[in-house]
Amino acid sequence: DIQMTQSPSSLSASVGDRVTITCRASQGIRNDLGWYQQKPGKAPKRLIYAASSLQSGVPSRFSGSGSGTEFTLTITSLQPEDFATYYCLHYNDFPWTFGQGTNVELK
């Protein structure tokens, strides 16, 4: 099974900060990766698909990069509504697996 290691598990940031979250796959997964945002009590919402493509309707301050085993989600100029938990999800092969999550909180 492919394992996804996500880091950091949490971070504190201020409005306007640049934030970077990383996921590492235990084996190559091409670009078969999505990034999700989840707020308390809500279903996850996809931000990025195919590692670097922006989901329709998602602000351009979100971007993704990477291929193979190393992936990054970047939020430029963090906004108040961006404080949430973020997850990567690989869909290269079954079983799919999520990263452990990164809680982005207000400093």
Add this chain to the structure above:
Amino acid sequence: QVQLVESGGGAVQPGRSLRLSCVASGFAFKNYDMHWARQAPGKGLEWVAFMSFDGSKEYYIDSVKGRFTISRDNSQNTLFLQMNSLRSEDTAVYYCATIYSYGMDLWGQGTMVTVSS
């Protein structure tokens, strides 16, 4: 509108069974692969099971193999998750979803399952 609505959650004792349902509307359910994912209280997301659009393929996470069964009724636009021999570690919010890399990514609102004596 395009949506997925789960139901069937509740409180159940260890070893008992529960069947979750997920009703789709606003899109051609019969053409879409479907998934179940879950989230234990205060924990991260966990993918649980997959069924292909025509029901010919299914996959499970190891911890539920032999206990959970995914199925679908395309005539009723409904996805199911039959959960047998429930354990305390199955306590979670269960989401149904359709997830395509270059297409739709749609999740339900979730249904809570609590396994406790």
